[in-house]
Amino acid sequence: MLRRYEHAALAATSVSSPARPETNEDAVLVMPAGSEGVLLAVADGCGGMPAGDRASAAAVEALAASIDEAGDADLTSAVLAGFDRANEAVADLRVGAGSTLTAVLISEGVARVFHAGDSPSVVVGQRGAIRFATLPHSLVGFGVEAGLINASEAQAHEDSGVVLNVLGFPEMFVHVGPPVDLRPMDTVLVASDGLSDNLTLDQISSACRVGNAAQALGKLVDLTSRAMTDSPTGHPDDLSIAMYRPTIRRGD
Numbered sequence: 507m508l509r510r511y512e513h514a515a516l517a518a519t520s521v522s523s524p525a526r527p528e529t530n531e532d533a534v535l536v537m538p539a540g541s542e543g544v545l546l547a548v549a550d551g552c553g554g555m556p557a558g559d560r561a562s563a564a565a566v567e568a569l570a571a572s573i574d575e576a577g578d579a580d581l582t583s584a585v586l587a588g589f590d591r592a593n594e595a596v597a598d599l600r601v602g603a604g605s606t607l608t609a610v611l612i613s614e615g616v617a618r619v620f621h622a623g624d625s626p627s628v629v630v631g632q633r634g635a636i637r638f639a640t641l642p643h644s645l646v647g648f649g650v651e652a653g654l655i656n657a658s659e660a661q662a663h664e665d666s667g668v669v670l671n672v673l674g675f676p677e678m679f680v681h682v683g684p685p686v687d688l689r690p691m692d693t694v695l696v697a698s699d700g701l702s703d704n705l706t707l708d709q710i711s712s713a714c715r716v717g718n719a720a721q722a723l724g725k726l727v728d729l730t731s732r733a734m735t736d737s738p739t740g741h742p743d744d745l746s747i748a749m750y751r752p753t754i755r756r757g758d
Contacts, residue, residue, distance in 0.1 A: 515720075516748070523742050532562055532744045533746075537570055539613060540578045540613065544611075545585070545612070547607065549566050564595040572585070572588030572591055586682075593678045597673075605674060606624060617686045618682070626642065628711070629688075631692055633715070638683060688752050689752075693749060697747040698746040700746070703743060713729055
């Protein structure tokens with residue numbers, strides 16, 4: 507999917523795991539937020555728990571409802587309320603399901619990331635600099651943050667799939683990132699961990715510099731798909747990505 511607005515381009519896709527092509531436990535949301543903003547979100551139903559597809563769908567539906575009802579009111583509060591509603595919606599499935607949820611609210615040229623779990627969000631500058639990246643709420647994510655292991659070791663670690671914070675449980679918490687002032691041709695990306703478990707931040711940032719938003723998205727999917735199937739440390743998984751790129755305004 508590719509959408510073009512006057513001053514931005516959005517692209518999104520969701521691809522089933524090559525190991526389980528008949529199912530997809532991710533859900534993607536791209537929607538207006540207020541009269542001028544955009545919300546991107548990805549939910550990833552937890553592997554090893556039941557009804558992952560239902561959990562991720564319930565999460566994004568609850569978040570979307572909260573944004574819809576907010577109109578032009580305080581959108582930050584609406585996103586936080588949406589996470590609470592999403593947490594309740596997953597718990598209300600009453601099957602022990604869980605889901606991650608990562609959302610990016612973009613309004614008035616500023617991006618802010620909200621997340622629970624290990625679905626990554628990254629803001630990449632035009633020249634490939636990482637301007638922001640989420641900390642995965644996972645065993646290896648916290649290990650990297652503490653300096654106990656490096657990013658390469660994290661991808662190959664036997665506990666790389668252990669997520670410590672997901673929707674569907676009373677202990678869920680939401681990490682709110684700092685506001686990031688977007689520059690022309692920055693790339694804002696939110697994805698399921700099928701991306702971050704198979705590509706490094708350097709690989710992601712390099713791919714984001716390829717062509718327009720649709721071409722960059724295609725490059726990310728191609729690189730990730732090949733890593734899943736061809737690399738000895740690949741992690742076959744569902745892959746979902748939503749991408750936003752502001753363009754240069756006339757007169758800027």
